[in-house]
Amino acid sequence: MRPRGWEIVKVYSERVSGTGKVERIVHDRPLKDARAPDRPSTHLLVWSLDRFSREATVTKATQSVLDFEAMGVRFHSLKEPTLDTPEVGKPNLGRDLLLALLPGIAAFESERRSERVRVAMAEIKSGHRRTRSGRPPGRPVRATPESSPRASVGRPRGSPGE
Numbered sequence: 001m002r003p004r005g006w007e008i009v010k011v012y013s014e015r016v017s018g019t020g021k022v023e024r025i026v027h028d029r030p031l032k033d034a035r036a037p038d039r040p041s042t043h044l045l046v047w048s049l050d051r052f053s054r055e056a057t058v059t060k061a062t063q064s065v066l067d068f069e070a071m072g073v074r075f076h077s078l079k080e081p082t083l084d085t086p087e088v089g090k091p092n093l094g095r096d097l098l099l100a101l102l103p104g105i106a107a108f109e110s111e112r113r114s115e116r117v118r119v120a121m122a123e124i125k126s127g128h129r130r131t132r133s134g135r136p137p138g139r140p141v142r143a144t145p146e147s148s149p150r151a152s153v154g155r156p157r158g159s160p161g162e
Contacts (some may be wrong), residue, residue: 004076008041027052031064034073043066045161049099050106061103 014026033039037069046052053061065075065083076083083099086092123129124137131137 003044007042007047034068039073042072043074043076045076045078047077049077049083049102052077053103062099065099076135090142 012026014024032042036043049061049065053064056087068075069085076085077083077084080098080102082092082094083102084095088093120129120139124131
């Protein structure tokens with residue numbers, strides 16, 4: 001595939017949840033490569049801004065785009081071509097608005113998704129909803145009274161025999 005007829009010089013690919021709990025090592029590489037004096041390209045094509053930045057704040061996502069542009073790397077979004085770096089001297093108000101709004105919308109959707117998961121888990125734990133597999137939630141208990149005397153059920157803590 002040759003998006004927009006360009007030759008692909010390097011691909012940065014990463015599979016990380018949008019929770020922000022995992023360090024995104026690959027995400028930092030394009031910026032590091034852009035700083036190199038012998039960089040192989042002058043354009044960065046991303047799938048979409050929200051998949052690229054994964055930032056919860058508008059300023060960080062927008063700053064990433066502006067950092068690339070400050071180093072002479074033109075930013076392009078496959079799904080949001082209005083975010084592309086404008087031609088020199090051509091203002092793009094639509095782009096400026098989208099750069100400010102898209103990360104916020106993505107963060108809002110992420111929060112809503114988390115909220116739906118929390119509600120579903122509470123319903124499952126209370127018995128009002130079943131899991132997809134039909135099994136109870138959580139890890140199965142592996143210890144049996146025969147395999148571990150400390151795991152025996154029914155004996156209060158601190159009772160004789162501990």
